[in-house]
Amino acid sequence: MLRVCSFEIEPLADESLGVRSMSFLVATPDVVLLLDPGASLAPRRFNLPPHPEEFRALAEARRHIVDRAEDAEVLVISHYHRDHFTPPYESLYECCDKNDFTSIYNGRKELLAKILDSKTPFNQKKRAWQLARELEKLGVKVRQIGEGSVNFGDTTLSFFLSSHGSSKLGNVLVVILKYRNECTLIYAPDVQGPVDDAAFSRMLTTKFDLAVVGGPPLYLEERSEELSNIAKKGLANLAALIKANPRRVIVTHHLLRSSDWMEALERHGVSEDDILTYSSIRGVPLTLLEARRRLLFESDPPPPGYEDLIAKHKGRKCTGLLHELQG
Ligand SMILES: [Zn+2]
Numbered sequence: 001m002l003r004v005c006s007f008e009i010e011p012l013a014d015e016s017l018g019v020r021s022m023s024f025l026v027a028t029p030d031v032v033l034l035l036d037p038g039a040s041l042a043p044r045r046f047n048l049p050p051h052p053e054e055f056r057a058l059a060e061a062r063r064h065i066v067d068r069a070e071d072a073e074v075l076v077i078s079h080y081h082r083d084h085f086t087p088p089y090e091s092l093y094e095c096c097d098k099n100d101f102t103s104i105y106n107g108r109k110e111l112l113a114k115i116l117d118s119k120t121p122f123n124q125k126k127r128a129w130q131l132a133r134e135l136e137k138l139g140v141k142v143r144q145i146g147e148g149s150v151n152f153g154d155t156t157l158s159f160f161l162s163s164h165g166s167s168k169l170g171n172v173l174v175v176i177l178k179y180r181n182e183c184t185l186i187y188a189p190d191v192q193g194p195v196d197d198a199a200f201s202r203m204l205t206t207k208f209d210l211a212v213v214g215g216p217p218l219y220l221e222e223r224s225e226e227l228s229n230i231a232k233k234g235l236a237n238l239a240a241l242i243k244a245n246p247r248r249v250i251v252t253h254h255l256l257r258s259s260d261w262m263e264a265l266e267r268h269g270v271s272e273d274d275i276l277t278y279s280s281i282r283g284v285p286l287t288l289l290e291a292r293r294r295l296l297f298e299s300d301p302p303p304p305g306y307e308d309l310i311a312k313h314k315g316r317k318c319t320g321l322l323h324e325l326q327g
């Protein structure tokens, strides 16, 4: 745990630690919050499955999230992509099972989750309904949140919605956590920079001590003109936010799916000393795995039949796969 003004923070999992996630623990003097309790791997990148090293990192991230969830009194789910919540079924690419689900969301907790609205894509709605159904069985009540605020003692959580970038992906829930007038933290997952004008201006005009910001998806730039524009605008906005708040922005998520992410920020006048990452706060080396997947397959090729082994373990927690790879 690291102390930032009145908060204790602990970044749990993200791309700098080898997985897709933004899972983050923050304790204010009033309440312990776990933001986006999920982690996953890209089933396909560079036309390759995850490298065994990625499954090892995911198993570690999963253990960490389950372990720290025990202390959390309130959970927040920003949207229904599976790197942001733990689904109620066994899964290889999330490396979870029913026990993990129960441990993470047990009945003592309050769950604040993004509302479903007309912009929410159908696949996210389906996941949210399934999640709510299974949580009800655990006795967990889901409180749907859009704009507005929720108080825990002197801690205020102010929520607003921001675009996920592409119109096809709907919105995400951003939270501004404030303790009295002493300490402010912004948690802005999957805002892609932020690319959304309203979210950008709100973040730029908020005086904060720390912001956890989902960076732009440079790795998708080639896919379409829309995605290229999102990446470019998101990168410029992120750089502006960092330059206005040096050493206060944790850069994470989509941006770190490209190996040259720091060079991209440097071209906008941001230096390495200006930013924080999950790994730098944890005091461990930056461990990009998905971005380096092709190189990992070259330098440390998995055993023959690896793809068949993955197919065999689909729908099962990744620890079984890891066990077989070891044996
Ligand atoms: Zn997302």
Ligand SMILES: [Zn+2]
Binding pocket: 081, 083, 084, 190, 253
């Ligand atoms: Zn995400």
